[in-house]
Amino acid sequence: MRVAELSELSNVSVASIKFYAREGLLAGNRVGYNQTEYGPEHIVRLRLIKALINVAGLSIASVRRVLEAVDDEQVGVEEVLERAHEAVAPTNLPAVGEETLQRVRELFDELGWNVPEDSVGFRQTAAVISQYEQIGRADLSERASRYGPPVMDIARGDMEAVAQTQDRNTIAQTVVIGTILGDSMLSAMRKAAREHLSDAS
Amino acid sequence: MRVAELSELSNVSVASIKFYAREGLLAGNRVGYNQTEYGPEHIVRLRLIKALINVAGLSIASVRRVLEAVDDEQVGVEEVLERAHEAVAPTNLPAVGEETLQRVRELFDELGWNVPEDSVGFRQTAAVISQYEQIGRADLSERASRYGPPVMDIARGDMEAVAQTQDRNTIAQTVVIGTILGDSMLSAMRKAAREHLSDAS
Numbered sequence: 001m002r003v004a005e006l007s008e009l010s011n012v013s014v015a016s017i018k019f020y021a022r023e024g025l026l027a028g029n030r031v032g033y034n035q036t037e038y039g040p041e042h043i044v045r046l047r048l049i050k051a052l053i054n055v056a057g058l059s060i061a062s063v064r065r066v067l068e069a070v071d072d073e074q075v076g077v078e079e080v081l082e083r084a085h086e087a088v089a090p091t092n093l094p095a096v097g098e099e100t101l102q103r104v105r106e107l108f109d110e111l112g113w114n115v116p117e118d119s120v121g122f123r124q125t126a127a128v129i130s131q132y133e134q135i136g137r138a139d140l141s142e143r144a145s146r147y148g149p150p151v152m153d154i155a156r157g158d159m160e161a162v163a164q165t166q167d168r169n170t171i172a173q174t175v176v177i178g179t180i181l182g183d184s185m186l187s188a189m190r191k192a193a194r195e196h197l198s199d200a201s
Numbered sequence: 202m203r204v205a206e207l208s209e210l211s212n213v214s215v216a217s218i219k220f221y222a223r224e225g226l227l228a229g230n231r232v233g234y235n236q237t238e239y240g241p242e243h244i245v246r247l248r249l250i251k252a253l254i255n256v257a258g259l260s261i262a263s264v265r266r267v268l269e270a271v272d273d274e275q276v277g278v279e280e281v282l283e284r285a286h287e288a289v290a291p292t293n294l295p296a297v298g299e300e301t302l303q304r305v306r307e308l309f310d311e312l313g314w315n316v317p318e319d320s321v322g323f324r325q326t327a328a329v330i331s332q333y334e335q336i337g338r339a340d341l342s343e344r345a346s347r348y349g350p351p352v353m354d355i356a357r358g359d360m361e362a363v364a365q366t367q368d369r370n371t372i373a374q375t376v377v378i379g380t381i382l383g384d385s386m387l388s389a390m391r392k393a394a395r396e397h398l399s400d401a402s
Contacts, residue, residue: 047336078399085392113397121393128386135248137378146358147390150351155394157347177338179392185329186391187384189348191286192322193356194380196314198279 003028006038010046017046023060025049025067048173052087052180062087070172077162080172084179085120096126103141104129111148158182204229207239211247218247224261226250226268249374253288253381263288271373278363281373285380286321297327304342305330312349359383 007014020026021036026045028036052058052066066087069080101117104126108115115122129141158178165171208215221227222237227246229237253259253267270276270284302318305327309316316323330342359379366372 044337051332051336081395081399085396088388089392108393113393115393115396119393119396121389121391121396124389125386125393128382128389131252131382131385132378135252135378136245137374140362140375140378140382143358143362143379143383144386144390146361147355147387150354150358151387151390152394152397153351153354154348155391155398157344157351158391158395159398160347161341161344174338174341177333177336177341178344179395181329181332181341182344183384183388183391184332185326185345186348186352186387187289188322188325188329189345189352190322190356190359190384190387191290191380192309192314192316192320192326193353194282194359195286195316195320195322196353197356197360198282 001038003036003038006042006046010043012046012050020046020049024064025060048177051177058087058180066176070169070176073168075172077168077171077175080175081179082120084176088180088183089120089124094127094130096123096130100126100130100133107144107148110145111152113148113152154186202239204237204239207243207247211244213247213251221247221250225265226261249378252378259288259381267377271370271377274369276373278369278372278376281376282380283321285377289381289384290321290325295328295331297324297331301327301331301334308345308349311346312353314349314353355387 001009003014003017006012007017010017017026021028026042026049028038028042031037049063049067052063053060058066066080066083069075069083104122105117107125107129108122117123125144129144132138132141161178162171162174165174202210204215204218207213208218211218218227222229227243227250229239229243232238250264250268253264254261259267267281267284267288270281305323306318308326308330309323318324326345330345333339333342362379363372363375366375
């Protein structure tokens with residue numbers, strides 16, 4: 001199909017499609033001079049781009065970096081995961097004092113998790129604990145130990161969903177969607193669970 | 202102490218303190234004409250305001266609505282919880298079709314959760330599942346069932362932390378911080394757990 005039809009079917013304007021193509025987020029098949037053909041896979045691609053930008057609030061540069069990893073068959077799934085983590089991490093993670101870092105090391109040791117200190121997971125956990133301390137509620141950072149087992153259960157569920165998929169492209173897409181929209185799902189369901197408990201009490 | 206000292210100790214500018222006071226987020230004790238006294242509780246209050254605005258990205262109006270509930274001793278803890286949920290919910294929750302709503306009802310029935318349809322938890326869950334469907338990955342919404350038990354475990358942990366606290370003001374503050382910074386904590390720890398699993402595989 002041509003760009004006009006793709007626009008109609010995907011509900012994305014022709015101007016936006018051309019912009020995404022120029023930014024390298026989407027590539028149609030060139031057929032002759034100044035003509036590009038698109039297939040059904042491009043409708044799905046446009047919806048993914050829209051979700052990453054509108055729902056997850058990613059920048060064009062972050063979307064490009066994530067989709068490059070999804071598209072490149074040479075890139076392993078661990079690398080796709082790491083790039084998805086980087087894309088959704090707050091960009092302004094504050095510097096954290098040595099005392100807080102030590103607390104995070106002890107937390108992960110106690111849980112038996114092997115988390116590299118330069119990973120997004122380690123740095124973001126340290127940043128949140130540091131914020132609790134600054135509000136004068138360091139006591140709340142103890143909840144991190146309590147959260148450990150259920151959070152590991154959730155992460156295992158994520159990995160099971162990935163393991164059920166055979167082809168690499170679907171796996172890569174699943175990792176990206178699971179990471180980025182998965183946080184919204186957990187936030188929504190946690191509210192629902194609290195509403196259930198609050199109602200029952 | 203006077204506003205200049207409060208500014209120094211809290212690391213918030215005098216202009217910002219006066220702005221927050223005008224917006225009703227903070228009230229010092231008037232002593233005579235054009236003089237206001239502050240105590241150590243105002244340092245903690247300013248840090249909480251900063252965390253809600255800078256970390257959680259709340260608007261001034263949302264912060265005011267949440268803090269009004271925290272301050273008003275007549276407001277029950279369930280109401281504080283609901284206001285905190287509203288404050289962190291995406292403001293532009295899309296309308297969701299009847300078929301998706303039915304799927305969400307079935308999900309919560311299956312989990313045995315009693316979640317009112319007009320609650321933030323229900324509406325946000327429906328919005329996320331609708332997004333999965335639009336990306337052509339309705340299969341991923343099945344993960345919501347898998348997430349149910351660990352998410353309920355997390356919510357029970359949240360309620361335990363609240364139950365351990367005696368005085369209403371601390372409870373209200375714990376609910377707000379737990380709701381709003383708790384999502385960041387879970388997002389961070391989920392990444393850490395996935396990094397552990399990805400490393401071990």
